[in-house]
Amino acid sequence: MSTLQQIYDVILQGKRNEVEALVKQALDEGQTATAIIEQALRPAMDEVGERFSRAEFFLPDLILAAEATKRATAFLRPLLADGSAASRQETIVIGTVQGDLHDIGKNLVVATLEGTGYRVVDLGVDVAPEKFVEAVRQHNPAVVGFSALLSTTMVNIPRTIDALREAGLRDGRLLAVGGAPVTQRNADEWQVEIYAADAGHVLEAGWSNVGYGQYVILDHGNGYRTLYAHMSVIIARRGQAVEKGTKIGLIGSTGRSTGPHLHFEVYKNGVLQNPFHYLP
Structure with a gap:
């Protein structure tokens, strides 16, 4: 069994303590960081998503696989030179909005995206609108993601969207909103285009x-x-x-x-x- 296949398998199994050694072994064998991402990490997370959608995997499986992938990506990131597959990916800025300290769902999204080679700027929790504005201006992301778990803090999602609009940074990029209290009505009202x-x-x-x-x-x-x-x-x-x-x-x-x-x-x-x- 090839080392890339072993990496694929341990991601599916959520064995986060084994993945770094296998990634190092693949590099020692001459595999590039990009090859490991494109031929092992990305296909593994695609399969995790498919199994989750078929109810063959559950949330703990998803979290463990994402954590294993995140560890592998963190190990590989310094080796991804400009011009690599990962460096050409669009940037995503994401954060939990002001007043909310919950981040499990956001972290899962971040780990999944990073694990498949995308560049994610994670602003953390309790992120003020002006911090989102600053990050969007600095990184020019294709996507901005907003997370909120509480109905009392969810109101800060549209406020932050308005802050981006007032700064002239809303148009030309996609918005992603999520969290337990977020509904279709919310997305409609916020005009997530x-x-x-x-x-x-x-x-x-x-x-x-x-x-x-x-x-x-x-x-x-x-x-x-x-x-x-x-x-x-x-x-x-x-x-x-x-x-x-x-x-x-x-x-x-x-x-x-x-x-x-x-x-x-x-x-x-x-x-x-x-x-x-x-x-x-």
């Missing part, structure tokens, strides 16, 4: 019978198509021409969904691609 990843035209817009709920498919030419699913509101219309950054809908939880979010897919000639390479 969905934007076209690139110019093209609307190929499909409507209701999906395969679990996507309200969805839009854009055709960008040259074999590229993007899918945006679980929308609460569809703004784009079939046949409409769109530019990169055109608002096409609002975040929702329609179809087979456990909460408000955007399901985003990129296809090239019918083959599913890594979507982070195509974020606006």
